[in-house]
Amino acid sequence: MEQTNKIALITGGSRGLGKNAALHIAKKGIDVIITYRSKKDEAEDVVAEIEQSGQKAAALQLDTGIVKSFDAFSQQLTAILKEKWGREHFDFLVNNAGINAPSPFGKTTEEDFDNLVNVHFKGVYFLTQTLLPVIADGGRIINFSSGLARFSTPGYAAYASMKGAIEVFTRYLAKELGPRKIAANVIAPGIIETDFTSEAFSNPGMKERVSQITALGRPGMPDDIGGITAFLCTEDARWINAQRIEASGG
Numbered sequence: 001m002e003q004t005n006k007i008a009l010i011t012g013g014s015r016g017l018g019k020n021a022a023l024h025i026a027k028k029g030i031d032v033i034i035t036y037r038s039k040k041d042e043a044e045d046v047v048a049e050i051e052q053s054g055q056k057a058a059a060l061q062l063d064t065g066i067v068k069s070f071d072a073f074s075q076q077l078t079a080i081l082k083e084k085w086g087r088e089h090f091d092f093l094v095n096n097a098g099i100n101a102p103s104p105f106g107k108t109t110e111e112d113f114d115n116l117v118n119v120h121f122k123g124v125y126f127l128t129q130t131l132l133p134v135i136a137d138g139g140r141i142i143n144f145s146s147g148l149a150r151f152s153t154p155g156y157a158a159y160a161s162m163k164g165a166i167e168v169f170t171r172y173l174a175k176e177l178g179p180r181k182i183a184a185n186v187i188a189p190g191i192i193e194t195d196f197t198s199e200a201f202s203n204p205g206m207k208e209r210v211s212q213i214t215a216l217g218r219p220g221m222p223d224d225i226g227g228i229t230a231f232l233c234t235e236d237a238r239w240i241n242a243q244r245i246e247a248s249g250g
Contacts (some may be wrong), residue, residue: 006054007031007090008233009077011064011127012097014043016194017144020226021094022046026055028230033080033090034096035062035073058084064097065118070130078134084180089136092233095124102155113158122163125169138181142232143170144189147248163188166243170217174242183241185232190248215250224249 008025012018013034022032032050036043043059050057058080061219062073083088099119145167175186191210210219
């Protein structure tokens with residue numbers, strides 16, 4: 001018998017913002033599939049936590065920077081959807097997976113650039129394309145940008161450029177997938193305290209500086225973003241489309 005629960009797929013869902021989003025989405029009564037790149041144990045812990053809350057969950061391995069692996073991943077995803085949910089489609093794609101590799105513009109190598117673009121733009125573009133047949137009509141796509149696409153901080157020229165590309169890409173997704181009633185939006189977090197930004201926050205005075213330039217007087221926390229991601233997967237967000245939602249505390 002086909003399940004009535006909606007299903008979200010979150011890339012990079014074993015830690016940081018992805019894990020937080022997965023837990024918040026599960027609290028909305030939505031089942032969750034997460035991907036992980038290498039840390040299977042962390043992913044299985046997230047799955048267990050979601051299942052304890054009463055929702056179904058699963059974890060699949062995926063390196064979002066390797067486009068040639070996407071067809072095989074789509075087959076694995078289709079198989080687990082049929083096996084665990086009795087469905088052929090999922091409803092919400094959250095392109096969260098990312099890497100952090102800041103470097104001054106003058107010292108960014110081609111390898112650095114390629115690693116960033118493969119995960120943050122090329123991978124998002126082609127994974128979304130590959131999974132289009134598996135996303136249900138009326139579904140949602142949620143991409144992640146950054147406040148760095150709006151303001152400039154030395155060391156993030158490559159990363160921020162790719163996030164700018166994601167913002168344009170998201171608007172085109174919304175337009176081209178409109179006939180299928182699939183909405184596409186992008187969330188742009190400010191600086192958030194996670195393992196992703198631990199290197200930046202290890203610099204003396206970093207937390208104080210971020211607090212001073214933020215209207216609400218503190219750095220962001222994963223809980224500040226996970227709830228927004230979950231909201232965009234709900235019926236209350238059905239008329240939000242092609243939008244850049246900055247969540248930076250001002």
